[in-house]
Amino acid sequence: MTHEAGAPWSEAEFRKALYALESSYWDRHPFHQRMHDGLLDKGELRLWAANRWYYQRCLPQKDAAIVANCPLPEVRRQWLSRIVYHDGTDSSSGGAEKWLRLAEAVGLGQDEVLSERLVLPGVRFAVDAYGDFARRRPWLEAVASGLTELFSPGLLAHRLGRLREHYPWIAEEGFQYFTARIEVVGPEGRSLLDLVARHAVTRAQQEACVKALAFKCDVLSAVLDALDYHSGNGGTRT
Template sequence: MSAVPAEEFVAELRALAPRYWDSHPFHLRMHAGQLSKHELQAWAANRWYYQRCIAQKDAAILSNCPLPEIRRQWRERIIWHDGTQPGEGGAENWIRLAEAVGLTREEVLDERHVLPGTRFAVDAYVNFARTQPWVVGIASGLTEMFSGALMRKRLAALREQYPWIAEEGFAYFTNRIQAVAGEGRATLDIVVEHSLTREQQLAAVAALSFKCDVLRAVLDAVDYYSGKGKP
């Protein structure tokens, strides 16, 4: 089956925007200032598990990719999350946010608050990256196309609605907002260039849909745990 034109393919990917987790009830309550400190802690602790697995996911994609030019580009993502030395990187900044909402570093790192639903969804995502073709794995990360606006909105909401959170806790978002726009464009370019058949294009769309499901599953778990979600 012949591939559709790039513009049509990109439109199919962007059409998944309503499935992104920005419209999840938990995020809506967060932005409205309706979360308790306990709920923010549950969110931070569970989102930590996702954050700490991102570098593993990216390493799995890199290990499947035979193209050195793509590997050179993709390994920068691992460095962004892990840093080049202890105390640096996106994962470290997420721990600082968790501390700013009242958790200790110890309880974040030992994952005592990570819910089974969160663990199941995130582990499935890492396994997906390990077992799928590298282009499909990269396509799953195209949620970057949707995340920049959400991060800006969330950062503003957290500052306004939860003024007790120390400003140093927001380093993850302030740094990530700057990075995600460029990464999103680069990721889309890779997927469009290397999805050469219609089957590959459809696999990329399915991968992005799967990633949206993973993200929403994490929030479903936290939402249900908070007592405000539906069984």
């Protein structure tokens, strides 16, 4: 079907444009490929865990920015659950706490992770840019940036299997972040897509949402580029 310039895409066309960005997702990044092939040493795994922590701990702040910018109470109510998911209902629960358990399982002290002294400048810059995007852009674009959830269920399951296979020294309790996330990320991603499709009603909004998702893919790739470069692989991407 053809459209006049500026006419909204159909919902099917909009969803297709979003899914077309799956090839830009970080599952294909050389750093992840080396991880899944069992080629990372303990130091590289620890650096990855410490830097990914910085991303994980910024997610509820990003979600809080979306709540602050959104004028729709029904969306705010829905989005609050994401903050609770990451922060938990107390200091011993939540996705961030589960990531700390993984960091400990690969040999990092909790204080070492929380101090953020191992966070690379490139990782900090990319993650901070993502938080700034959520604060400054319209809530719908910030929500759409999270549609990388559509691409992650397969990666999470694959990564968990490869970590168990290639890094058997990691204690099983360190994988709680992945086992818990695998159960929810599929339905969460589909719900998020429905929300974006429902509220992106103009062509300009639809295109802005696609650009927001592309930006998020770039942020994730930049995180791994920094890790890959630090590991001596030049940050090259295929």
